Amino acid sequence: MKLAKAEEQLMEYLWSMEKGFMKDILECYPDPKPAATTIATMLKRLAEKGFVAYKLFGNSREYYPLIAKTDYFSAHVNGLIKNFFNNSASQFASFFTRETDLSTTELEELKKIIEQEIKNKKK
Amino acid sequence: MKLAKAEEQLMEYLWSMEKGFMKDILECYPDPKPAATTIATMLKRLAEKGFVAYKLFGNSREYYPLIAKTDYFSAHVNGLIKNFFNNSASQFASFFTRETDLSTTELEELKKIIEQEIKNKKK
DNA sequence: TACTTTACTCTACAAATGTAGAATAATATT
DNA sequence: AATATTATTCTACATTTGTAGAGTAAAGTA
Numbered sequence: 001m002k003l004a005k006a007e008e009q010l011m012e013y014l015w016s017m018e019k020g021f022m023k024d025i026l027e028c029y030p031d032p033k034p035a036a037t038t039i040a041t042m043l044k045r046l047a048e049k050g051f052v053a054y055k056l057f058g059n060s061r062e063y064y065p066l067i068a069k070t071d072y073f074s075a076h077v078n079g080l081i082k083n084f085f086n087n088s089a090s091q092f093a094s095f096f097t098r099e100t101d102l103s104t105t106e107l108e109e110l111k112k113i114i115e116q117e118i119k120n121k122k123k
Numbered sequence: 124m125k126l127a128k129a130e131e132q133l134m135e136y137l138w139s140m141e142k143g144f145m146k147d148i149l150e151c152y153p154d155p156k157p158a159a160t161t162i163a164t165m166l167k168r169l170a171e172k173g174f175v176a177y178k179l180f181g182n183s184r185e186y187y188p189l190i191a192k193t194d195y196f197s198a199h200v201n202g203l204i205k206n207f208f209n210n211s212a213s214q215f216a217s218f219f220t221r222e223t224d225l226s227t228t229e230l231e232e233l234k235k236i237i238e239q240e241i242k243n244k245k246k
Numbered sequence: 247t248a249c250t251t252t253a254c255t256c257t258a259c260a261a262a263t264g265t266a267g268a269a270t271a272a273t274a275t276t
Numbered sequence: 277a278a279t280a281t282t283a284t285t286c287t288a289c290a291t292t293t294g295t296a297g298a299g300t301a302a303a304g305t306a
Binding site for chain 3: 004005006007034035036037038041042045058059
């Protein structure tokens, strides 16, 4: 299921934190932060939708994602990307390298991976 | 502004078509297609939001996006990707090559792009 | 010209979303 | 124990979204 904007935003925070208490999640938001109850409501809804679960620590909960970010990515963002870049991986790649300002080291690494991939294809 | 799910979907169609009449856009949808008036409503809202505009042809309109897909992408999807891949090019590369079964030709092209990027970085 | 089709707008409404106060329950502090 | 703090739920409500019928105007056609 595709999440709504604010829900996706919350998930992004949770994905990058791996796990966290409601308070921690709230901390991620830029000022002016939403009310704690707002986050609570969203977490409840996300739990109903099966996107998050939690572990009890006393009376409070440590939330964690039930859906891996890469799965969500594959299901929802990937198609968007392919569409955006006309299904051309190279177009996406050039966009990505341009946008993410990779270091020379990382670019070299990336190049190696691709060379490897080409070798794999050939045999 | 981040669009809602269905609106984004419509924009995806429009972006891939470059431009199109309402009818054409409707055609893109898989069965069961939504009612034409549904699309009309969304186009109206998207026009209000400044995402699309149209050229009149007689009494009908040829819609086109006002926002380039790459701009929308940069603003909304890019951060998500960076988050997803921890900004790591190698993670990105392995995911991407796995997901999109690239042809050797495309891989070669990709390699060239990266080499170019490395050159750019150096000077 | 009367009738049909086409294209769009207006109105409507249910569902989902975004937001948060008030209430409650559990825990900690004095 | 009495009070303050914290964590969560319940309730509420405005807004946005998704969806489409009914109405209207323009263009095509019999």
